[in-house]
Amino acid sequence: MFTIVLSTLLSFPPHSTVLFKDFIQQLKQLPITERTSAVEQYLVEKKTTPIIENETFLHFVWFGKASTVLLSGDLQNWSAHDTLEKIPCGENTFFYSSYTVPPDSRLDYQFIVDGTWGTDPKNPRITPSGYGPHSEAAMPRFKSNPNLIYNANVPHGKIDSMFFKSSNDSIHPREIKLYVPHEYENLSDLPTLYVHDGFEALEYESFNIVLDNLIAAKKISPVIVIFIPPVERGEEYVGSKLRDFTIALCNELVPLIDQTYRTSKNPAQRAMMGISNGGHASFAIVLKRPDVFLNAAGQSSTIAMQLFEIFDCTREHLSSHPPFKIYLDVGHYDIRSPQEGASFLQSNKNFSRELTKNGIAHLYHEFNDGHEWANWRERTEEILIYFFGKK
DSSP: OOOHHHHHHHHTTTOOHHHHHHHHHHHHHSSSGGEEEEEEHHHHOOSSEEETTTTTTTEEEEEEEEOOEEEEEEGTTTTEEEEOOEEEETTTEEEEEEEEEOOTEEEEEEETTTTEOOTTTTTTOOOOBBTOOOOEEEOOOOOOGGGOOOOTTTTOOOEEEEOOOOSSSSOOOOEEEEETTTTTGGGOOOOOOOEHHHHHHHHHHHHHHHHHHHHTTSBBOOOOOEOOOOHHHHHTTTTTTTTHHHHIIIIIIHHHHHHHHHSSOOOOGEEEEEEEEHHHHHHHHHHOEEEETEOOOOOEEOOOHHHHHHHHHHHHTTSSSSEEEEEEEEEETTOOOOOTBBBBBHHHHHHHHHHTTTTOOOOEEEEEOOOHHHHHHHHHHHHHHHHBBOO
């Protein structure tokens, strides 16, 4: 009888310890017409997906009416898809794919169900991205930074905005947003941080919340943060307009900010940061213009050959400037560069070695995650403390 078989094989007590591989084996042994009830019982007991076991086993599942289900995300470097195995269950099909990952991994993913991209319907954990919502797989030892959470009990800075128009018509005008710390009117000689992809950083990284919490906890000095949106992102950050963008930023925007706000004019008190192509722009600008900036951070940065060319052109002058402070991080599941298919992980390792070779102090970190805003925001605190931490 079906009820006897199901009770023997698939009737699990609360908080069942039945391993996923055993569930799959048992499911395959059932008649097709009886599998839907077994899957539904199993998924109700598991509550959410993906299914995580023993801190390192990660199982993605999808159940319903479909011909094919693909998985794309950080595990595939967002450059390929894995086809989920399937077990027919009558009108429905059970799809699954299993992986072993480090216990502190945090990974974004989406399903492609019969050609349609979407999040995991049984996973309530949704993260932001520049390409719509992603589902999150967070392993047990991943711990999110508590300073990303809004705290009503701390003083809050304000967000200003201003319009920037360069004298160079090739650099298009744009609105700039700025974080101004609490009690700004009582402060002076404030350090500054210029953030590329600024509006996304403000939205996806909860940047103003982190600033409020760190300043209130006296972990960093009060700082003004300038959020700069790109207009022609590729050209300005890594392409033919990088030179003009650098001149406009250093010769026009920085003086405008210094004239408008109570900022420090010391390059050691100015920093720049960005993600991906914005990290490339940060490194290039700081290395080219140490008279303006001496601090740069890049996360999952594009490392183009022109960065190494900058070293070749400026090597003789680097030692004559005050010390740089450089930060870079990258994910073990990061994407691959369009140039020659090089991984961001390897190219960032190479750049760290070049910094060391040139005697430039820096922090370099690798994490068990990928090319996502939900990863980068976890390190905002570390970057801010590295540049503006109170001694």
